[in-house]
Structures are given as C-alpha cells and as structure tokens.
Amino acid sequence: MNSLTEENYLKALYTLADLKGEANVNDLSKHLGIKMPTVTSMMKKLASKHLVHYESYKPLRLTENGKKEAALIVRKHRLTEMYLVEKMGFGWEQVHEIAEQIEHIQSPDFFEKMDELLGFPKLDPHGSPIPDKNGETVWQSYEKLSNCMSGDTVKIAAVINTSGDFLTFLNTREISLGLQLQIISIESFDQSMTVNFENHTNEMLSSTVCERLLVEKISSIPQ
Amino acid sequence: MNSLTEENYLKALYTLADLKGEANVNDLSKHLGIKMPTVTSMMKKLASKHLVHYESYKPLRLTENGKKEAALIVRKHRLTEMYLVEKMGFGWEQVHEIAEQIEHIQSPDFFEKMDELLGFPKLDPHGSPIPDKNGETVWQSYEKLSNCMSGDTVKIAAVINTSGDFLTFLNTREISLGLQLQIISIESFDQSMTVNFENHTNEMLSSTVCERLLVEKISSIPQ
DNA sequence: GTAATAAGTTAGAGCAATCTAACAATATAG
DNA sequence: CTATATTGTTAGATTGCTCTAACTTATTAC
Secondary structure, three states, X not given: OOOHHHHHHHHHHHHHHHHHOOEOHHHHHHHHOOOHHHHHHHHHHHHHOOOEEOOOOOOEEEOHHHHHHHHHHHHHHHHHHHHHHHOOOOOOOOHHHHHHHHOOOOOHHHHHHHHHHOOOXXXXXXXXXXXXXXXXXXXXXXXXXXXXXXXXXXXXXXXXOOOXXXXXXXXXXXXXXXXXXXEEEEOOOOOOEEEEEOOOOEEEEOHHHHHHEEEEEEEOOOO | OOOHHHHHHHHHHHHHHHHHOOEOHHHHHHHHOOOHHHHXXXXXXXXXXXXXXOOOOOOEEEOHHHHHHHHHHHHHXXXXXXXXXXXXXXXXXXXXXXXXXXXXXXXXXXXXXXXXXXXOOXXXXXXXXXXXXOOOOOOOOOEEHHHOOOOOEEEEEEEOOOOHHHHXXXXXXXXXXXXXXXXXXXXXXXXXXXXXXXXXXXXXXXXXXXXXXXXXXXXXXXO
C-alpha cells in the first residue's frame, strides 16, 4: 500500500508525463510545491518499490506498475468529480479540490458504486477520460484551440488544467463543453483569437485561454 | 487546523466520554490501538492547543472548544453514513469504514450539500444523533434493551458500537431500527432474553446483544 | 569551448507521530 | 496498611516527509 504522499507523487508524475511527454525532478518539484532534494529522495523510494525508473540526472519515468497505480488514482479523482457534478449538483469549478482529497479514500466499493450510479462514464466533467479499472485510458484525439486555423469551426471537447479560476472565467463567458465556435481571425502578434459563438456574438480569447481549450474540428476552410 | 491524527484523538475522546462519562489514557490507548506514552504526549499537544484539559494522572477532559471540534467530526462521520445508505445504496454494516475516512475531508460545502440532499437528518442509519453545525447534539433518551423488564413492549431505536460484525448479525436476524418486540422472559443466570417480534416468532437474544440495542419503551406490564 | 545558469544530488537537520524500556503514581486485594 | 497490579510518565530511539546549505552535473549563451 502506498502512502497518501506517495500517491500524490505518482499522480503528479502521471499527469506531467501526459502533458509534456516526460517529467524531470524540477517539474515535479514545481508542480507539487516541494523542494528538489525531497523529490529526489522520494524518487529513490518509489524506485525501490518498482514504481519509478530512476537514474541520476535522467528524466523520470513511471514503471508499468507505477503507471497503473497512478491511473487508478486519477480514475478515483475523475469519477469523484463526475459524481460531485452529476449527483450532488456542484459546479465544474468547485469539484477539483474536493476530489483531490477523496481520491485517496481506500474503498474499492465506494468508487464502484459511484461508477455504477453514474452509468460507467468515460469522461469527467472537464472532458478528461476516466481510466478503467485496469488503469487503461482511451485518449480522445482532441486538438488545442490554439493550434487551429482561422475559418475553422470547432466544438469544445475538454479543458486542460482545471483550476477553479480558469473554470470560473469560462462560466462567466458561458463557455462550456459542447459549445461550437468559429475562428474569425488570429492576431499574429499575440496569438489571441476572435471567435464567433453559436449565439452569433463575437469574442476575443487570449492565447492562454486557447492553449487550455481542447476542441474537436467540425469543418475548416481549405487553403 | 488539526491534523488527521489529532482529529482521531479528539473523536475518540468524545465518543469515550459519551460512552462512559470520562476517559483516561489507558482507554484512549486501547481504543486507538496506540501505546500509552504516545497518547500522553498527544494529550500534552492537544492541551497546548486548548482542546483538552490535561493534568498528570487525572482523567482526560475535552475543553468546550475540543468538544465542539470533536462533535463536528462526528457530524461529518454520521452525515456521511447517512448519505452512503440513503443516496448510494450501501448497507448499514458497510458504511462505518468509509465514513471513517471521509470524515476527515476538509470542505464545508461538501458536507452541507450532503445535509441538504438528505433533508437535514437528525439521526444516522444506526440511530445515533447527528450533531448540528455548532456541534450541539440533542440526545434522545433511549434505554438499553438489557435494562428493560419482562413483559415490556419496545421499539428498537438505535444500536451502540456499529461494528460490521454486529450489524451483519442483526441483518441475518432481520432486526432493524423501528422493529417492535415484546420481552417474553429473561434468563436470570446469563441475562439473555427471549423476545417476540412483530411477525410473531420468538427468538433468543444474548445479553451482549441486549447491551448494544437502544430502545424506546412502548408499554410495560405494571408490577 | 569556456563561462554562466539551470538542474540535480548529498549531507545533515527538524518535526510529527510512533515505539520500547525504565521509572513513578495510583488503585486494589488481602 | 502494606504488597501487588494497574495506570501513567519520562527519556530516548525510529520512521516518514520535509527543509537548507553545499556541492556536482548538465545545459545554454556567447
């Protein structure tokens, strides 16, 4: 059994690897708000438990086993988020913090019940996939809005980095999953986009926002 | 903010005091499965936080503040148990362990939402009162079945010590809260009771069982 | 290709929570 | 009322997770 602390390192490693392909000590340190020497020693500990491949000065990699353990924590996190939104009436911006705690509950029954009551969902409220009981994830091939071209029509499929602030920002703009929009223009100097929503109003989205929105392409203007 | 460990000591003190009026280091030690010296040092720590009145060799007492903190943890525990039974379909024998973990979740919103969804219940699935947001508890004046007399008709109102084994035992006998029974006879040598259930079958209940069932008196035969 | 910067490691310390061993106070039994 | 048993405390060690300070390796800039 892994401690709560170990679980947090595993999950961080898992999500960082997802995000940028690999993770190093410094990334992990910043992500967890824990100093590098502490991270190094925890990596040695996790290596001795065969959860992480660790070699001095090399990038960190989860073992197959480590990946699975991490995925199962992510599974608990995302199932919880879905449950909080669907069954308890929380907003998508409120659930991350609570799920961050509940993901450490040790009770297979509890999460199976959630899964069942939710009808075995595949995605969480932010559009992220929920790993299955074996830790396997079916990744949707979404694209960042920031990678799309002027003229493209897309549907918002998921958000990256589910911080409360960002989600509250989306709420005030009434931007939610499933919303369609067309890219009117892209400012070349700051990569901000002017987009047109379903309701025919135009709005400006900063590049930071566009970086964090994953979309499904509906149609594009041929070059 | 109190640590998870501190919370467990506070809750233990609270329930022990409830059960037997006061608690000493040895009780707490046995109840928590932690050695006495560890308990002593934690008591000093909690005393320094003004949660416990501690004097060497004297019985332990929660301060008003300590009582409130403890009651609020018990509140979270019992609300959770109720939620698990009422909204998620767990059996009353399954919920204790899960609630033991969820009671430490730090999120007022989460428990308020539960309370709301449950319609502000006053009792948990085992018949124990749920303290209010100020930590106040309205104690029902139930009696132990073991204190009742031959001929009494009573209704089961609550169970003491909600261990899974005991509750499973009650399940197999189809004994649940609200069930009425009449005491036919009491064996004088072991205090076991022969009782008659609503469905007109007679059954024998050991004194251990009778000690753990709290009842409301419906009628009794005058002496 | 060296100098400067960034990233990573080692050594050593601190705190929280636990333990054991030894000693001290209180309660109980005769 | 003493002897014994129970309960409680003190002292000191251990483990898990964290830190800072000092040093090493790798990367980047010019």
